[in-house]
Amino acid sequence: MTLNTWIPVLALMTSLIASLVIFALPEKGYRLRTAVNLGAALLKLGLVVVMVWGVFRGVGYGVSFTMVPGVTFVLKADAFSMMFAGLSAVLWLLTTIYAVGYLEDSPNRSRFFGFFSLCVASTMGIALAGNLFTFFLFYEMLTLSTYPLVVHRGTEKALKAGRTYVIYTLTGGAVLLLAIAWLHGVVGDLPFREGGHFTGSDPDIHRSLTLIFILLVAGLGVKAAIFPLHGWLPQAMVAPAPVSALLHAVAVVKAGAFGIVRVVHDVYGVDASSALGLLEPLAWLAAFTIIYASVRALWQVDLKRRLAFSTVSQVSYIILGVSIFGPVAAVGGLVHLLHQGIMKITLFFCAGNYAETLGIHRIDEMDGAGRRMPGTSVAFTIGAFGMIGAPPLAGFITKWTMGSGALAVNMDWVVVVLVASSLLNAAYFLPVLYRLWFRKPAAHWPHERQWGRLETSAWLFWPPLLTAVMTVMVGVLASLPFSPLSWAELIVLREYSP
Amino acid sequence: MMLPEPLLVIMAVCLPLLYPAMALRAAWERAMRYALPVLPLPALVLALGSEPGWQLEMPWLLNGGLWAVDGVRRLFLLLTAVLWMVAGIYAVGCLRPDHLRRFCVFWGLTLAGNLGLTVAVDIGSFYSFFALMTFAGYGLVVHEGTNEAIRAGRVYLVMAVLGEMAILTGLLLASAAAGSQMLADLPEAIAASPRRDLIMALLIAGFGVKAGLPLLHFWLPLAHPVAPTPASAVLSGAMIKAGLLGWLVTLPFGEVAMPGWGALMIVAGAVGAIGAAVLGVCQQRPKAVLAYSSISQMGLMVLMVGVALADSGRAPVLFSVIALYALHHGLAKGSLFLSAGVSLPAGAMRRAVVWLLIALPGLSLAGLPFTSGALAKLAMKEGLLENRLEFALAGYLSPLMTAGAVATLLLILRYLWTLSAKLGTGHNPPMLVAGWLAAVGVSLVAFWWMPWEAGGLVESPVWLPAPYQLWALVWPMLIALGLALLTLWASRLVKQR
Numbered sequence: 001m002t003l004n005t006w007i008p009v010l011a012l013m014t015s016l017i018a019s020l021v022i023f024a025l026p027e028k029g030y031r032l033r034t035a036v037n038l039g040a041a042l043l044k045l046g047l048v049v050v051m052v053w054g055v056f057r058g059v060g061y062g063v064s065f066t067m068v069p070g071v072t073f074v075l076k077a078d079a080f081s082m083m084f085a086g087l088s089a090v091l092w093l094l095t096t097i098y099a100v101g102y103l104e105d106s107p108n109r110s111r112f113f114g115f116f117s118l119c120v121a122s123t124m125g126i127a128l129a130g131n132l133f134t135f136f137l138f139y140e141m142l143t144l145s146t147y148p149l150v151v152h153r154g155t156e157k158a159l160k161a162g163r164t165y166v167i168y169t170l171t172g173g174a175v176l177l178l179a180i181a182w183l184h185g186v187v188g189d190l191p192f193r194e195g196g197h198f199t200g201s202d203p204d205i206h207r208s209l210t211l212i213f214i215l216l217v218a219g220l221g222v223k224a225a226i227f228p229l230h231g232w233l234p235q236a237m238v239a240p241a242p243v244s245a246l247l248h249a250v251a252v253v254k255a256g257a258f259g260i261v262r263v264v265h266d267v268y269g270v271d272a273s274s275a276l277g278l279l280e281p282l283a284w285l286a287a288f289t290i291i292y293a294s295v296r297a298l299w300q301v302d303l304k305r306r307l308a309f310s311t312v313s314q315v316s317y318i319i320l321g322v323s324i325f326g327p328v329a330a331v332g333g334l335v336h337l338l339h340q341g342i343m344k345i346t347l348f349f350c351a352g353n354y355a356e357t358l359g360i361h362r363i364d365e366m367d368g369a370g371r372r373m374p375g376t377s378v379a380f381t382i383g384a385f386g387m388i389g390a391p392p393l394a395g396f397i398t399k400w401t402m403g404s405g406a407l408a409v410n411m412d413w414v415v416v417v418l419v420a421s422s423l424l425n426a427a428y429f430l431p432v433l434y435r436l437w438f439r440k441p442a443a444h445w446p447h448e449r450q451w452g453r454l455e456t457s458a459w460l461f462w463p464p465l466l467t468a469v470m471t472v473m474v475g476v477l478a479s480l481p482f483s484p485l486s487w488a489e490l491i492v493l494r495e496y497s498p
Numbered sequence: 499m500m501l502p503e504p505l506l507v508i509m510a511v512c513l514p515l516l517y518p519a520m521a522l523r524a525a526w527e528r529a530m531r532y533a534l535p536v537l538p539l540p541a542l543v544l545a546l547g548s549e550p551g552w553q554l555e556m557p558w559l560l561n562g563g564l565w566a567v568d569g570v571r572r573l574f575l576l577l578t579a580v581l582w583m584v585a586g587i588y589a590v591g592c593l594r595p596d597h598l599r600r601f602c603v604f605w606g607l608t609l610a611g612n613l614g615l616t617v618a619v620d621i622g623s624f625y626s627f628f629a630l631m632t633f634a635g636y637g638l639v640v641h642e643g644t645n646e647a648i649r650a651g652r653v654y655l656v657m658a659v660l661g662e663m664a665i666l667t668g669l670l671l672a673s674a675a676a677g678s679q680m681l682a683d684l685p686e687a688i689a690a691s692p693r694r695d696l697i698m699a700l701l702i703a704g705f706g707v708k709a710g711l712p713l714l715h716f717w718l719p720l721a722h723p724v725a726p727t728p729a730s731a732v733l734s735g736a737m738i739k740a741g742l743l744g745w746l747v748t749l750p751f752g753e754v755a756m757p758g759w760g761a762l763m764i765v766a767g768a769v770g771a772i773g774a775a776v777l778g779v780c781q782q783r784p785k786a787v788l789a790y791s792s793i794s795q796m797g798l799m800v801l802m803v804g805v806a807l808a809d810s811g812r813a814p815v816l817f818s819v820i821a822l823y824a825l826h827h828g829l830a831k832g833s834l835f836l837s838a839g840v841s842l843p844a845g846a847m848r849r850a851v852v853w854l855l856i857a858l859p860g861l862s863l864a865g866l867p868f869t870s871g872a873l874a875k876l877a878m879k880e881g882l883l884e885n886r887l888e889f890a891l892a893g894y895l896s897p898l899m900t901a902g903a904v905a906t907l908l909l910i911l912r913y914l915w916t917l918s919a920k921l922g923t924g925h926n927p928p929m930l931v932a933g934w935l936a937a938v939g940v941s942l943v944a945f946w947w948m949p950w951e952a953g954g955l956v957e958s959p960v961w962l963p964a965p966y967q968l969w970a971l972v973w974p975m976l977i978a979l980g981l982a983l984l985t986l987w988a989s990r991l992v993k994q995r
Binding site: 374390391400422423480 | 667
């Protein structure tokens, strides 16, 4: 076994071992726990950077062994896994910093950070999984490790949300397992492969393939929150802000979207999916989700609930992008995996800051908060404009690329969806920004805390600002090598000309 | 003179873009106020000191960035820089201390957008700067925080977002048709595209929101007057021109004659020029009259855009006339808006001088001989001579221009009338006066040294019109004066009863 075999395993292990160590640490070991957390996050980031560079140059990283005859466990790093792994590594680091500040003095931190690391280990596994079976293992591990985070507060509402979450995701998992087993029965164990496996496949199995595809998408669509499987997500926002940030931006919804992209690109292959007539219905479903969730977001008065519906809408961009049969649109979809993550985590960090510092949860309490918390509010503003798709931010690059791609393959209606979504995003974000910057603040904030020099705790202050800067940078510098856009182009190049 | 243009252009855009960072420290509030006039300085140096022809490539920016300045853009850049500078001087004097930092932040961002879009040659950065200007401009509109300002801001924002979306869709379609991310490739591709009419409609409407095209103009007479006076000046003088520039750099001029679109724009321009005057003279508040005057003046420019669309051969000539007209109007309108905030001095002689200085830029708009307006109007007349044009509506242009000139002066007289009821006697902050006098001086005097081109349309010496030209300029003004006197006399009669 060479080093290249071990690097993906190590990247997976960093979070896993960190998780075990944290569980073992006493509740009071604040400094040690923080050190372990940050150390592991930094180490993982380093490993991912090494792999990104390697994958770019064409180095193969991977390990596989047979579990039972016919079923293999495969870890493998390709361009697409590195996109998800990179997102997970960068945002895990920032979320850890944020969570340390957010949970200061709250009970059960040991449990929280343990499951937190476990959850990140699962996303790493999902990213590096080399076949559907391995993917499924980590996908379920993600469900189990996020449940304790969702119910962390232990309130009635949290427990109820947790119940909904588990029912949705376990059912989704069961459907996914059924689909994977069926597929295994039909064609055997298939590794993920750029270009897929079913181009020019036997017409006899087309019927089965179509049904399996529907089941796969249904199973994965629960986490990706595709309509009508999105019901758990707005409820799950009762979780603490860092968890929401992680659920929405990185771990759970992205795992679903990532899985769907894997199925379309690397199991079936875009050509075969398109030939089977599977892409167009998926595109319509995604488009409907985009519009539907944006309309729902308009009516939410709770900030985090509004953001949750926004997530439902935005994640479907990724699915819309891959279900348009054309390379440029696919780039637009894939790049949104990163873009949405960065923008949405900014917004959730900010929502958490308002809640922790001023006790603000509802949008009508946000009047004039821009003067009290300018840094957070600038970050929120950038995130919101990014979501709207205002240039030159991340969301604009997504929309421009996807729109160009859709036009290139004569799917003009996609542009209408993109514009309608932008308008709806403007309709539900701009009033919030107006309140932040132009309304007079109420006499008292609902529950204000003071932190000295900065507007809030430094642990909470810097992460959203950093991600806001990233939101600007990934847009402005979109044409640099290793920008999300360039990386998505690399993935698609390898997919469309395997 | 050789200048490092790429460095200058980066400074021109980044200085106002980074300036809002000063708001981080409350102690810098004073410095922030006094920095306002300095922000457009690099852009001014760039516009005056460098010959067009350089370009700055930034392949890492968005989808590939390219900034450059050509003859037309140079005039727009000059107008933008000059107007923002005099308005900045004025703002130093007139701004009240409440929410000063917020105002300065939005001022810097809006300026960065306005300057950036005049130098951006790639679609991505052009649209980015356009959007930055639009959204940051909201902060200027609602700054006063009155109910009226908030309502105006809401209308502004709704129209602006719709406009942005139309522009985005139009640019997306055009860029896909061209297979390019550069503005320069769009006109040809639009002309050849099967979706030509859709793209044209989207771009005309999208930029038309900013340019105050009739039916898309609702926000303008609400938003321009409620902003603080220096912001009104830049809104109505410079930012309104961004819509015009948007048309000039994207629509397929000179590619293929489009009599249909040309006729539509000519009609729209005529409706704007005359309709806005009808609505404008009914306004009670001076700044609202000026806002309608802006729509009316933009109508004349829309008219020329329409002719350039209809007659592709004339487009290059008309481009320089449009740029000249935009420069003239921007400077004069800026001075007029700034005059709305001055107080009159004591003493009849001084008052007379102030009134003269208030009135002169207005009369310049109406085409008073020896002013920039006379030059612009003559150039427009020559540019639109019907015997040189080949399309159906050409015969109506001359009477339309005359009607436009009458409308212009009527609006100016209305402005002076409403202003005289409002202006109080008192002391002006020195910077306010300096800003206003600078604006008037630039509009009346410095204009003649600016690098506009009359394209051989107006016989030299330009500042001394030939007798027949003099008459052409003056008789619409006489009509307007007559109409105004008639109105005055009629209202006296009504009052006496």
